[in-house]
Amino acid sequence: MLKTVLVILLIYTVLLDVSLQDNGGKSHKKTRNITSIGPRSFDGRRMERKIILPQNRAHNDSPSFSTPSLLELELQANGTASYFTGALSTRVIPAAYVVAIIVGVPSNAVVLAALTAKTKAFSAAILYFSLALSDLLFLLTLTLRVFYHFNGNHWVFGEAACKVVTACFYGNVYCSIHTLMCLSVKRYLAIVHPFTYKSLPKHSCAMWSSLTVWAVFFTAMVPEFLIHQSYHLPHLGITTCHDVLPLNDKSYSFLPYYKLSLICLGFFVPFTVTVISHMSIIHQLNKAHNDWMHYIKMSTFVLIVFMVCFMPSNVIHFVHYFKLYTSKEEHFYMYYSVSMCLCGLHSCLDPFLLSLMSRSTESKLYFITFKGKTVSMST
Template sequence: MEPRNHGLKLMERNLVSLPVSSTTSEMEPNGTFSNNRNCTIENFKREFYPIVYLIIFVLGALGNGFSVYVFLQPYKKSTSVNVFMLNLAISDLLFTTTLPFRAHYYFRGSNWIFGDLACRIVSYSLYVNMYTSIYFLTVLSVVRFLATVHPFRLLHVTTIRSAWILCGIIWIFFMASSSVLLKTGSDIKGNITLCLELNPQKRDKLLIMNHVALVIGFLLPFFTLSICYLLIIRVLLKEEIPELSLRASHKKALITIIIALIIFLLCFLPYHTLRTLHLITWHMDSCGDGLHKAVVITLSLAAANCCINPFLYYFAGENFKNRLKTIFRKNHLQKTKTKCNFPICG
């Protein structure tokens, strides 16, 4: 009986030494429990996520923080476009504040030290940011399109009051619909604490959540954006626009939709495609390193949308460049006054 007991102890010891990340991360299984000891996904996440998240944090915080500052500066004329862009920048700025926590978590080998509440908020913030960003970009493109094709017929839709109401609806809807993620927090496994993880036994529930988010959160806005692009191209090809102001309006509308499409195709489409594929094909005993790593990369691309949005504000924002010039002019005047306070200026 002794050899048998010795064998059982060895098996128990081997099971304890297997990777503890036996869960699906957020909506995608970034780490899996596998008998294959050659899986490299955990090491890849530890090396890839911290660097990428910190780069996104620096660029996103600087770009969106400065954009919010510019949008909040008093100016003689404000538009609904600025309202949507301001809300988009605020969403991105709030999300970037969670990225250092994510970087720290993966740098420590998927070990969370910031408490259960912070874990829930960090997981929740990713999806609130992603889907509010998708809808702000879509609504922004639709408003640009309507203002170009039907500038007088739909003036009530593009008022500042209507823009704030619509932004409020978008915030409330996605904050409420994503609140299910607040129900799952950190999970203690041995001597480490997991976060951003969901139990693999909830895979069926995850699939339903994924399909709903895929259709409502991505496909519907993506098709809307594509239709706007095709229609505005059709308008630009059919009509000659003699007035300079109208040409500028059409140009800004086209730039807005093109940048939004680039963000969709680069950041959101790969992530939603691979997330869905991964959830459908994933099972406990497979390693799937190639697909796992692809999901990690596309999740980072989805997070990186907050670094691209400031380009949208600069190239397609209403009076954004003029606001920038005003800010720089004020700073220059203040520096001049400061220098002239010295006796040499007298």
């Protein structure tokens, strides 16, 4: 259970780029005594101000309810403002998410429907079901983020919704990573240690592994609800969700350690376990007398998908935070925001990946062990 205990804490990362150029100061906003900040996890302080109606407004137009208050931040770098108003964040990224939603939602829904009746037939179906559910929740979360980006990075759903969307967005990514790790370990035991695997209560192990992943996921989400996630940027006239945070504020002091630990435990640990498992599987099958090319291709494909979809965003994310807190450099953000689109791609590929894996799972495995004994089992 060491693999599942290492389960994620969830990434609620930084989304703001600094490698875009200054758009030139738009005399778009009024003068205010507001401290400056940088994107997402950069330095800054927050202030509270009340939204005051214009004085030239007719008296009978005044609202009868009390005026709400907003937390405001002002951007330090004009390049950050360019990111918020540029085509990358308002067109390219949401367009990629739309493609992921169109392909991924129906395909994952079909997988869930197909697996509902099979969870008692073979234990791997439990983990497949968990993976498809995680992907589906991730894609449904994307719908609000798509609206947010197409709306000029202006969040209109409120602070509570911002916290929930942020937690689900990153939480389901890491839930998928750890579920894939559990599937890899399961297959590693079935092929490399078949006698040990045959003696295990497979349904119970699969069920508890899945429940542990989800339990840790919900626990790891708690920090997302402890901090304020949405801030108004008066210079741009927009309210961001999770994209700009005042890290100099005391309530945010734990974030650097939390985020870096999250990346290590949420990605690098399961990535290492997954790579070792699949390399061992491929090595073992290559030594067998039977033709296991289909199984070898499947293991290789799983590994490639894992690396292509999850590695870029997490490596860039780690480097981004490391640079941010050591030398205050923030230019890695554009690459990070683009690489996050690959996580959406993963949710589209998973149904086809599960189809490939289930074909070999439903049939029995026969192979020669090191001791020359033939073992037959169903995973």
